[in-house]
Amino acid sequence: MRWVQGFSITGLGFLAYPFMKVLMPGLREDGYLDVEFGELRPGEFKSVPWLGRTVIVFKRGRRWLTDPSGLVELKDPESLNSEQPTFAQNTARSYRDDVFIFYSNCTHLGCEVAIDPAQTEVPIQCPCHQSGFDASGRVLRNAAASLNLEVPNYRPVSANAVRLERSRPT
Numbered sequence: 001m002r003w004v005q006g007f008s009i010t011g012l013g014f015l016a017y018p019f020m021k022v023l024m025p026g027l028r029e030d031g032y033l034d035v036e037f038g039e040l041r042p043g044e045f046k047s048v049p050w051l052g053r054t055v056i057v058f059k060r061g062r063r064w065l066t067d068p069s070g071l072v073e074l075k076d077p078e079s080l081n082s083e084q085p086t087f088a089q090n091t092a093r094s095y096r097d098d099v100f101i102f103y104s105n106c107t108h109l110g111c112e113v114a115i116d117p118a119q120t121e122v123p124i125q126c127p128c129h130q131s132g133f134d135a136s137g138r139v140l141r142n143a144a145a146s147l148n149l150e151v152p153n154y155r156p157v158s159a160n161a162v163r164l165e166r167s168r169p170t
Contacts, residue, residue, distance in 0.1 A: 031166040037099065038160030043117035047104065050164050054104040054112065055152055057162075063120050064135035065097050072121050072134065073141035076148055084151035093136040093148070095156055102137045103152060108145035124149070 035048050035057060042061025047054050076082060079093055087095055094100050104112050111128035119125075122140065124133035129144040137149030154162045 033164045034157060034161055035101075035154075035164060036161045042098070045115050048164075050152065051166070055164060056102055056104050056113075056115070058100045058102070058115060058124075058135070060098050060100055060135050064123065065092075072132075074134065074138045075141050075143070075146065077138060079138065079148050082148040082150070084148075085153045088151040091136060093138070093151055095154075095162075099162075100136055101152065101154055101162065103150045105150070106131055106145050107139065107147040107149060108143075113149070 033048065033050055035046075035055070037046060037057045037059065040046060040057065040059035042059055042064075045056050045058040047056050049055075077091075079089060082093075084093060092100070093102075106113050106126035106128065108126065108129055108131055111126050113124050113126050113133065115124055117123055121134065122132040123135050124137065125131070126133075126143075126145065131143035131145035132140040133143075133145075133149055134140075137151065139145045139148050152164055153166070154164045157163045
C-alpha cells in the first residue's frame with residue numbers, strides 16, 4: 001500500500017512540474033533572462049516579466065539624453081539612496097545612455113508606472129499618486145515616491161540585447 005502512495009506522490013510531482021514552470025516563467029534554473037531591444041526606436045519601450053515583476057526597457061532618444069536636473073528638481077539626482085547595481089550609479093543609471101532598464105513598480109506603493117514619450121522632462125509617471133520620474137527613473141522632488149525607480153541587475157550580451165541576472169555583481 002505504501003508503495004502505491006509513494007509512486008502516486010512521485011508521479012504527481014512529475015506532472016505538476018511543467019505547470020509550475022508555466023505559471024512562474026521568471027523562475028529559470030539558470031537564473032537569467034536575455035532581452036532583445038534592437039527593434040525599439042527612440043521613445044519606444046517593451047515590458048518583460050522577470051522574477052514575478054515587470055521590467056521595462058525604454059529606448060531614449062536625443063531629447064532624453066540631456067540631464068534634465070537643471071529643468072526639474074529631483075530628490076536624489078545622484079541616485080545615492082536608490083536600489084541599483086554599481087554600474088547604474090551615474091546620471092543615465094544604465095550601461096548605455098540611450099537605453100534605460102528598470103522595474104515598472106513605483107517606489108511609493110508599488111503601482112505600475114506608465115511611460116509617455118511626449119513628455120521630455122518627466123516621461124515616466126505613476127498613475128496612482130502622480131509621482132513623476134525623469135528618463136533615468138529619478139524621482140521629482142515634489143512626488144509622493146521617495147526613491148528613484150529600481151534598476152535590475154543586468155549586463156550587455158550584444159549591441160541590442162542584455163541579460164537580466166538574479167545576483168548583483170560584486
